[in-house]
Amino acid sequence: MNKNNYVAIMAGGIGSRFWPVSRVDYPKQFLDILNTGQTLIQSTFDRFAQYIPIENIYVVTSYQYKDIVAKQLPLMPVENIVCEPSRKNTAPCIAYISYKLQQLNPESNLICAPADHLILDGKAFIKTSLEALEFTEKNNALLTLGIKPFQPNTGYGYIQYEQHAVSDNIYKVKTFTEKPDLELAKTFIASGDFLWNAGIFVWQTKNIITAFEKHLPEIHELFEGAKKAMNAENEKEAIELIYPLCMNISIDYGILEKADNVYVIPSSFGWSDLGTWGSAYENLEKDYHENAVAGNNVVLFDCSKNIVHTTDEKLILLQGLDDFIVVDGKDALLICKKEKEQNIKEYLSEIKRNIGDKFL
Numbered sequence: 001m002n003k004n005n006y007v008a009i010m011a012g013g014i015g016s017r018f019w020p021v022s023r024v025d026y027p028k029q030f031l032d033i034l035n036t037g038q039t040l041i042q043s044t045f046d047r048f049a050q051y052i053p054i055e056n057i058y059v060v061t062s063y064q065y066k067d068i069v070a071k072q073l074p075l076m077p078v079e080n081i082v083c084e085p086s087r088k089n090t091a092p093c094i095a096y097i098s099y100k101l102q103q104l105n106p107e108s109n110l111i112c113a114p115a116d117h118l119i120l121d122g123k124a125f126i127k128t129s130l131e132a133l134e135f136t137e138k139n140n141a142l143l144t145l146g147i148k149p150f151q152p153n154t155g156y157g158y159i160q161y162e163q164h165a166v167s168d169n170i171y172k173v174k175t176f177t178e179k180p181d182l183e184l185a186k187t188f189i190a191s192g193d194f195l196w197n198a199g200i201f202v203w204q205t206k207n208i209i210t211a212f213e214k215h216l217p218e219i220h221e222l223f224e225g226a227k228k229a230m231n232a233e234n235e236k237e238a239i240e241l242i243y244p245l246c247m248n249i250s251i252d253y254g255i256l257e258k259a260d261n262v263y264v265i266p267s268s269f270g271w272s273d274l275g276t277w278g279s280a281y282e283n284l285e286k287d288y289h290e291n292a293v294a295g296n297n298v299v300l301f302d303c304s305k306n307i308v309h310t311t312d313e314k315l316i317l318l319q320g321l322d323d324f325i326v327v328d329g330k331d332a333l334l335i336c337k338k339e340k341e342q343n344i345k346e347y348l349s350e351i352k353r354n355i356g357d358k359f360l
Helices: 040-049 063-072 090-104 121-140 182-189 205-215 215-226 236-247 249-258 277-285 339-356
Strands: 005-010 057-062 081-084 110-116 143-146 158-167 168-176 194-204 261-266 292-294 298-301 307-309 316-317 325-329 332-339
Touching: 005 040, 040 057, 040 063, 040 110, 040 236, 057 063, 057 090, 057 316, 063 081, 081 236, 090 110, 090 121, 090 205, 090 215, 090 236, 090 249, 110 205, 121 143, 121 194, 121 215, 121 261, 143 158, 143 205, 158 261, 168 182, 168 249, 182 194, 194 205, 194 261, 205 215, 205 249, 215 307, 236 307, 249 261, 277 325, 277 339, 307 339, 316 325, 325 339, 332 339
Parallel strands: 005 057, 005 110, 057 081, 143 261, 292 307, 298 316, 307 325
Antiparallel strands: 110 194, 143 194, 158 168, 158 194, 168 261, 325 332
């Protein structure tokens, strides 16, 4: 294994679209959403541990989740749990781990990946990741993994790329587009030069730091001023001072859309961002009426194309439901049409306004 290769698993989100199972105090990355016997972050860690030294695997998360991470990933050194004082989107998160690793190892070559994505073909993912690391090791490149799309999905960002490869299966990026409407997504798919943005990035830390300096100078100045504290006793104190001053911005919008050294590998490794109950439905086994059921005591009559998620301790009987999400949490029950699942965040805002935070 290459000692200069590192991974930062980003695990600070609250997974609100997986409510009521995913909660602010115990979000989806720490849950076994697909009944595999492993939580999402455990699957992600195990995937990377096959080709990245365990001491080079880091998790960036909230202070709130530090103990959960330590418990779920006992093989990872506890000092590799990097805690953000607040949620500021992906740019400050990536800046923090990049400046920290640059101080540890100036030759560090870093993969940044979400904790809660599903990857079905682990071998293909490892092959693609190693190709990416090899390219970024030799080039001043900000590289992203793009997923070959099979349908016009409005829930993903899109990457347009040039048609001639600069290296074997590596292409220059032309444009990034945030979640498009359906008609635009159809146009993207028909054109053949667009990929889904998987949110998995690869680069040398020195090159992403140069990009921060150029495109997000305010964030760069904050971390540059705190770099002597990185990996020292006063790191926590220094980060708590600068984090409130960081802009809340994604790495895509803040850097990748502006930089001229962005590349992509068109990839196929059975990827899903598992962003919603609908995406979980697509990846769960189904019965002959196309119901996806997680829970041993669920009885269905005249039901089809539903996703039902409950504990094994509770009996649930449903009759006459088609295309619904039914999720039984510890103290809350969700029954929602699958087509309305994008509104779940909105519904939670209403709950917060009328009932408070107790059930969130």
